[in-house]
Amino acid sequence: MNALLQAPGHLKQPLVHPPPRPPLAGIWAEKQPAGSKKPSRSSGVFDQQILWAAMWPERQSAHLQTFNREIPLDSPTRDLEAFYVIDGRPAVACFIKENRLRGILLEAREPLTAAFGKDAIKTLALVRDDEGFDTLFCLIMVTGDMQGAREALRSFDQHWWLGRSGQIAEKLNFDFDLV
Amino acid sequence: MAEMTAQKAQAEILYALLEYTAVFEKPILAAWRDSPNLISAVLSALDPFGFKLDGVECKTQTERLSEYAIVFRRSPPGATFTVGLGKLVVQAENVSWTDAERLITGMTAGINAILRIEQGEIHSQQISLGIHVQLKEKSRKEVTAPLLNPVALKILDEEVTFQGIILQHEKSLIVIDASLAYANGLFVRIIRDYPPDAKFEQMAEVLRRDEARLFDVLGLEEVK
Numbered sequence: 001m002n003a004l005l006q007a008p009g010h011l012k013q014p015l016v017h018p019p020p021r022p023p024l025a026g027i028w029a030e031k032q033p034a035g036s037k038k039p040s041r042s043s044g045v046f047d048q049q050i051l052w053a054a055m056w057p058e059r060q061s062a063h064l065q066t067f068n069r070e071i072p073l074d075s076p077t078r079d080l081e082a083f084y085v086i087d088g089r090p091a092v093a094c095f096i097k098e099n100r101l102r103g104i105l106l107e108a109r110e111p112l113t114a115a116f117g118k119d120a121i122k123t124l125a126l127v128r129d130d131e132g133f134d135t136l137f138c139l140i141m142v143t144g145d146m147q148g149a150r151e152a153l154r155s156f157d158q159h160w161w162l163g164r165s166g167q168i169a170e171k172l173n174f175d176f177d178l179v
Numbered sequence: 180m181a182e183m184t185a186q187k188a189q190a191e192i193l194y195a196l197l198e199y200t201a202v203f204e205k206p207i208l209a210a211w212r213d214s215p216n217l218i219s220a221v222l223s224a225l226d227p228f229g230f231k232l233d234g235v236e237c238k239t240q241t242e243r244l245s246e247y248a249i250v251f252r253r254s255p256p257g258a259t260f261t262v263g264l265g266k267l268v269v270q271a272e273n274v275s276w277t278d279a280e281r282l283i284t285g286m287t288a289g290i291n292a293i294l295r296i297e298q299g300e301i302h303s304q305q306i307s308l309g310i311h312v313q314l315k316e317k318s319r320k321e322v323t324a325p326l327l328n329p330v331a332l333k334i335l336d337e338e339v340t341f342q343g344i345i346l347q348h349e350k351s352l353i354v355i356d357a358s359l360a361y362a363n364g365l366f367v368r369i370i371r372d373y374p375p376d377a378k379f380e381q382m383a384e385v386l387r388r389d390e391a392r393l394f395d396v397l398g399l400e401e402v403k
Contacts (some may be wrong), residue, residue: 081193085361085362177239
């Protein structure tokens with residue numbers, strides 16, 4: 001028997017004139033209720049936005065509203081969430097706001113990716129020193145050897161961080177964690 | 180004897196959207212004809228849960244009757260109760276399991292208020308849960324790798340950056356995908372269809388088990 005005849009409706013290619021939507025079919029192409037306005041096209045395997053819009057164009061605007069709902073617009077961590085894992089969110093968000101670190105953290109995304117690769121997990125966490133002063137650390141989880149990790153950090157420092165760290169080095173730092 | 184339990188990877192649910200849909204047996208035209216009464220009845224039922232007149236919107240600027248809706252928004256935000264001609268939809272954000280009983284009480288009160296006016300009946304029910312889960316240490320690619328047969332990885336010759344799944348059952352469906360909103364996050368959607376006589380308590384219990392099993396299968400431990 002032809003396998004195509006058995007395939008569930010939601011696995012069909014989007015049609016120009018989509019058929020009426022059955023109860024459960026095609027749900028995988030639906031919305032992810034979440035934060036960022038313009039998520040990367042390639043982030044999700046099922047790329048909900050694009051397929052959803054293709055199959056049900058009349059509902060696209062409602063979908064985008066849903067998409068933009070979760071992270072409050074005044075959140076200092078908006079736009080950072082899709083790149084950094086945030087440990088201790090309320091305190092980190094407050095620290096970023098107080099010290100105006102959002103801009104530089106946004107700017108750091110590209111050089112961090114260039115130095116450590118896009119798959120490395122980058123975690124923002126507050127670290128308190130013996131004297132009670134907090135510093136926001138961006139810890140990059142690196143798999144592999146110590147030498148490679150050091151090289152990556154050195155490259156990041158030389159190409160980007162050292163030129164910007166002057167005024168904020170006491171508030172923000174970058175390091176790696178071998179896993 | 181050595182510890183045999185596999186180490187669980189820490190994960191945090193950063194956002195959850197619970198959606199309940201009840202499709203009416205017939206369009207509730209009578210209730211809509213008397214929409215002031217409908218609004219009054221629903222507001223009275225939902226008032227203890229933070230739904231007030233300020234949060235009511237009538238969406239009638241559309242040519243399609245099926246898109247007409249009266250939306251009740253809770254204050255503080257986080258829950259909506261939308262009544263259409265053919266269905267009603269309840270959405271609640273970031274509901275914890277400790278709030279389940281209160282949510283069920285509210286939903287029941289609102290739905291009963293509508294059905295009393297119309298003498299209507301429910302044709303089918305659906306529960307959908309969408310969650311964004313952020314993995315703290317393990318990469319999402321690593322966590323979802325066991326879900327896919329390695330043979331599938333040979334289909335295209337480029338390196339795989341992430342793998343997700345869709346599992347469709349007779350009356351349920353699960354999607355595991357990469358989150359578009361959170362770094363190293365997974366987006367999971369679980370959908371279950373129910374007959375009209377299914378109780379909220381039953382549906383909530385099944386959903387709770389689904390969530391627990393999801394974490395178990397993926398080897399995750401929830402951190403708050």
